Amino acid sequence: MSKSRFFINWNYPTAMRVGPGRVRELPQLCREMGMATPMLVTDPGLVALPMVQAVVENCLVAGVPLTVFSDIKGNPTGNNVSDGVAVFKAHGCDGVIAFGGGSALDAGKAIALMVGQTHPIWEFEDVGDNYLKVNTHGMMPVIAVPTTAGTGSEVGRSSVITDENAKLKKIIFHPRMLPEIVLLDPELTIGLPAPITAATGMDALSHNLEAFCATHFHPMAEGIALEAMRLINIYLPRAVADGNDLEARMQMLVASSMGATAFQRGLGAMHALAHPLGALYDKHHGLLNAILMPYVLSANRSAIEEPMSRLSRYLALPTAGFAGVLDWVLFLRRDFGIPHTLAEIGIGEEDADQIAQMAAVDPSAPSNPLSFDADSYRGIFLNACRGNL
Numbered sequence: 001m002s003k004s005r006f007f008i009n010w011n012y013p014t015a016m017r018v019g020p021g022r023v024r025e026l027p028q029l030c031r032e033m034g035m036a037t038p039m040l041v042t043d044p045g046l047v048a049l050p051m052v053q054a055v056v057e058n059c060l061v062a063g064v065p066l067t068v069f070s071d072i073k074g075n076p077t078g079n080n081v082s083d084g085v086a087v088f089k090a091h092g093c094d095g096v097i098a099f100g101g102g103s104a105l106d107a108g109k110a111i112a113l114m115v116g117q118t119h120p121i122w123e124f125e126d127v128g129d130n131y132l133k134v135n136t137h138g139m140m141p142v143i144a145v146p147t148t149a150g151t152g153s154e155v156g157r158s159s160v161i162t163d164e165n166a167k168l169k170k171i172i173f174h175p176r177m178l179p180e181i182v183l184l185d186p187e188l189t190i191g192l193p194a195p196i197t198a199a200t201g202m203d204a205l206s207h208n209l210e211a212f213c214a215t216h217f218h219p220m221a222e223g224i225a226l227e228a229m230r231l232i233n234i235y236l237p238r239a240v241a242d243g244n245d246l247e248a249r250m251q252m253l254v255a256s257s258m259g260a261t262a263f264q265r266g267l268g269a270m271h272a273l274a275h276p277l278g279a280l281y282d283k284h285h286g287l288l289n290a291i292l293m294p295y296v297l298s299a300n301r302s303a304i305e306e307p308m309s310r311l312s313r314y315l316a317l318p319t320a321g322f323a324g325v326l327d328w329v330l331f332l333r334r335d336f337g338i339p340h341t342l343a344e345i346g347i348g349e350e351d352a353d354q355i356a357q358m359a360a361v362d363p364s365a366p367s368n369p370l371s372f373d374a375d376s377y378r379g380i381f382l383n384a385c386r387g388n389l
């Protein structure tokens with residue numbers, strides 16, 4: 001693989017610095033953004049790794065001292081965000097480097113939003129025109145550096161934050177939460193274990209697949225989603241099989257960013273169910289989507305025959321049409337050792353009614369190709385518990 005082939009600067013959907021080893025440009029990017037004392041937001045697992053220590057050291061040597069904040073949960077909470085804001089202010093920080101998986105990226109973006117606000121974070125939930133209440137002058141600039149290929153949060157305009165009191169995952173949205181610079185460096189994802197590579201990669205697939213099936217008119221997003229799924233088909237199995245495959249890691253980071261770019265078109269029932277399940281059971285978001293995927297596809301079948309036929313042809317799957325795509329998804333899950341049922345990850349049926357009601361009003365639900373009510377969601381959830389395809 002020629003590394004130089006992957007050195008490229010993009011400005012769509014935001015400024016993107018792409019290429020192996022480019023994390024070393026971080027101090028220079030901070031200066032470009034006018035950040036003299038940034039806060040690096042990461043997670044407790046990453047903060048102890050040499051990778052993060054090297055970033056901190058590199059920035060310090062280059063004259064950009066970082067305040068590190070890593071006190072965040074796997075599903076970051078409102079309290080995590082307010083704690084981060086307090087640290088940001090106490091250290092006189094002037095920008096955020098969101099560094100890590102979806103949790104760190106979402107927490108970092110939310111902290112940058114909340115530094116200059118007077119309203120509580122829940123008033124900025126992605127409902128109606130809530131975002132107009134944001135004091136945009138109080139928003140801090142963000143550089144996003146993903147270390148997993150899945151959430152695509154680095155190119156997203158929202159953060160998923162858990163409201164622990166309400167036991168709800170809420171989408172906090174403002175158009176300017178889109179990070180100003182994204183750094184896609186595949187060397188940062190090399191150490192990711194195979195199960196996390198698989199689960200995060202399946203989250204990227206779910207974004208592209210749901211965006212591709214969503215109902216809103218957005219041909220640009222459709223094209224991006226389709227090509228991203230071609231990349232995932234080729235490179236996710238390679239990245240899972242050999243974590244050191246730098247080309248596969250690079251292509252998966254791009255496919256992940258493409259997923260979040262595409263889902264401006266909307267998501268669907270996989271995410272409508274994965275959000276309440278994540279909030280109630282604290283399970284890995286990508287794993288939930290991966291388990292739910294075939295059940296949701298089957299429930300949507302009557303409305304997605306045409307796009308699935310196009311997808312099967314574009315991917316050159318052995319079987320055409322819906323059946324071919326379903327077989328492909330099942331094959332990927334088996335190949336990656338992802339369980340077939342929610343029961344296998346310890347989710348029982350006792351909360352079915354609550355989950356169904358939460359899914360029906362989830363912000364991802366309206367763009368699902370079919371309009372499911374709580375009863376329909378209950379049926380999909382039970383199928384996913386029992387393995388009824």
Ligand SMILES: [Fe+2]
Binds near residue numbers: 151203206207285289
């Ligand atoms: Fe997702």
